[in-house]
Amino acid sequence: MALAEAVRGVLAEARVRLVAEGSPPPDVAALLDEAARRLRDRERETLFRVINATGVVIHTNLGRAPLASEAMAAMSVAAGYANLEMDLGGGRRSSRHDHLDGLIADVTGADGGLAVNNGAGAVLLALAALAADAPVIVSRGELIEIGGGFRVPDIVAQSGARLIEIGATNITHLKDYELAVREHAEARVILRTHPSNFRITGFTSAPPLAELAAFAHARGLLLVEDLGGGALVDLEPFGITGEPMVQESLNAGVDLVIFSGDKLLGGPQAGVLAGRRELLDAVARHPLARALRLDKLSLAALAATLRLYRPPTDPIARVPVLHMLTQTLATIAARAAALAALIADVDGLDAEVVETDSYAGGGAMPMQALPSRAMALRSDRIGSEDLARRLRAGTTPVVGRIERDRVMLDLRTVADAELPALAGKIRSSARR
Numbered sequence: 001m002a003l004a005e006a007v008r009g010v011l012a013e014a015r016v017r018l019v020a021e022g023s024p025p026p027d028v029a030a031l032l033d034e035a036a037r038r039l040r041d042r043e044r045e046t047l048f049r050v051i052n053a054t055g056v057v058i059h060t061n062l063g064r065a066p067l068a069s070e071a072m073a074a075m076s077v078a079a080g081y082a083n084l085e086m087d088l089g090g091g092r093r094s095s096r097h098d099h100l101d102g103l104i105a106d107v108t109g110a111d112g113g114l115a116v117n118n119g120a121g122a123v124l125l126a127l128a129a130l131a132a133d134a135p136v137i138v139s140r141g142e143l144i145e146i147g148g149g150f151r152v153p154d155i156v157a158q159s160g161a162r163l164i165e166i167g168a169t170n171i172t173h174l175k176d177y178e179l180a181v182r183e184h185a186e187a188r189v190i191l192r193t194h195p196s197n198f199r200i201t202g203f204t205s206a207p208p209l210a211e212l213a214a215f216a217h218a219r220g221l222l223l224v225e226d227l228g229g230g231a232l233v234d235l236e237p238f239g240i241t242g243e244p245m246v247q248e249s250l251n252a253g254v255d256l257v258i259f260s261g262d263k264l265l266g267g268p269q270a271g272v273l274a275g276r277r278e279l280l281d282a283v284a285r286h287p288l289a290r291a292l293r294l295d296k297l298s299l300a301a302l303a304a305t306l307r308l309y310r311p312p313t314d315p316i317a318r319v320p321v322l323h324m325l326t327q328t329l330a331t332i333a334a335r336a337a338a339l340a341a342l343i344a345d346v347d348g349l350d351a352e353v354v355e356t357d358s359y360a361g362g363g364a365m366p367m368q369a370l371p372s373r374a375m376a377l378r379s380d381r382i383g384s385e386d387l388a389r390r391l392r393a394g395t396t397p398v399v400g401r402i403e404r405d406r407v408m409l410d411l412r413t414v415a416d417a418e419l420p421a422l423a424g425k426i427r428s429s430a431r432r
């Protein structure tokens, strides 16, 4: 079964290449070697490269952000011995944070920054370093759960800080903050969180960030913001609204901004903290900073990703997450048409390009459907559940979704370079 699957997959892809690219026919020995290699891989590994045809760009179950090639290259450099914590000039010990601090300053406008293992860890660390044993003031509209067990009240409790809830779910006024500060004179931090994966609509309000920052500073408090997604470029010109930018928060006066490395930033799993120097120093000195520290591979990938945000590089062109989010419908439609041509001759397969909606995922822009195109597949011979299962099986797993008894493959999240493999997989899955 697995053997047949591996051979079929290799043959189907070779056939697509032959027809699409007019490449010379491959020899039988090479095809057999390739099939044997895939079979061995499939038996030994549990983690595979997957073709994401879900249309969800930041897909948590598929590893969130796919990295830019620059980030992948940086990871392979760091995989060996590397000057992670060595100043090569003086031959002395340095800090791993040195590789990120200046870059984060460059791209955000903050004094500097550091990164830990993930966003949740960064929030925990910030509160532990800046507010342990002290009250932390949070609006009830921001006591969110992100998924995967991250709940703001739990993180506050774990940090050793004391949660002071204020306002109502939909409305929090500045005077609610005022009252809380009066009641809790020892309060050090106001925490603001971005409601990533849901929206409260209708009769809602919260003080503008700049007003809240001015209020906090006038009373000697810090304003810390957990942004979640962490966009560094304005996506509004591409019709993507509602995701706050890191720079805007810092400009509004937020003292410390926290965001994930593998959401809208499009880098590796990490939690980035950007803000005022003395706060970063306090955070870096805390024992949890060591427990949550970023490993060298992620650090290398994060630095390489951040570099793509520095002029003259255009991050929209270089960072895959941004590229996929901002593609024109015409580009996606052309990819769908190219796939249609590659599978037009598959027997017993009904394949039609249809309109669909993609989503950013990763808690970003939950309500915003991005118009896209999908290949809708139905087989004469096997049911849609079965077809979807076959697409996910074997080498080169393809993950789509089922809608109205058809397997939908959204082309927004498929790269052009993946089309031959995708077509080959469809071809081998539709047999019998």
Ligand SMILES: *Cc1c(COP(=O)(O)O)cnc(C)c1O
Pocket (backbone or CB within 6 Å): 118, 119, 120, 121, 123, 146, 150, 193, 194, 195, 196, 197, 226, 227, 228, 229, 260, 261, 270, 271, 362, 363
């Ligand atoms: C995603 C998210 C987190 C958690 O970040 P991870 O990098 O997944 O740990 C925290 N806060 C907000 C607002 C988020 O959207």
